[in-house]
Amino acid sequence: MREDDADRLAAESLAAGDPTGWFDRLYREAARGAAVVPWERTAPHGLLVDWTAAHRVAGDGRRAVVVGCGYGRDAEHVAGLAFATVAFDISPTAVAAARERHPDSAVDYRAADLFDTPASWRHGFDLVVESMTVQALPLRLRPAATAAVGELVAPGGTLLVIAAGRGDDDTRPAGPPWPLSRAEVDAFATGGLTPVRVEHFQDPEGVRRWRAEFRRAA
Ligand SMILES: C[S@@+](CC[C@H](N)C(=O)[O-])C[C@H]1O[C@@H](n2cnc3c(N)ncnc32)[C@H](O)[C@@H]1O
Structure with a gap:
């Protein structure tokens, strides 16, 4: 295959x-x-690694969650920064593989659906990392997916979004993936989240990416 x-x-x-x-x-x-x-990679996403280094992100035992964690590459990076890290994916097989690949991990890997997360996770995490999961869902689910990600952010917490990008005037993508327009990135600023910075990158191959940070007031 x-x-x-x-x-x-x-x-x-x-x-x-x-x-x-x-x-x-x-x-x-x-x-x-x-x-x-x-999307299988062993190294954490470069835009996540650069962001945590540039802003000297350190968990000090605070809580983090990684959305749609796949095999756990980003979750392991976040846990390595001393966050008490939960990482979830809708695929139980991916979660089992993540546990197997990282047998000594401090990450709490869970099978869970972004659209049906435990009530205790609402406003439950000081750092929420969403990398390439919202873009993997059809456009009609985008508002609900965006809101569900944001709901995870605790008072005083940070949301980091990493996603492929498309121009506001581009034709609607056939997907998957369904890259995010600027308006769709800005839409994470809802339910009490405010934008901190929205960055735009272009790979040498011409692939556009967003890295966007949001915050919930303490
Ligand atoms: C494009 S992959 C990215 C995986 C991972 N973030 C990475 O960068 O390696 C999207 C991931 O989101 C997961 N996913 C899709 N819909 C989900 C949902 N509703 N809830 C939780 N995970 C979901 C998929 O199983 C898949 O692992």
């Missing part, structure tokens, strides 16, 4: 009205060596 097979699984799932079912199918195929997870 190659990247286009992941596209096929996604297309089947979306056609069946199930926008998230393909993630676990893909991770299960990958677990038996029959698929490649296109």
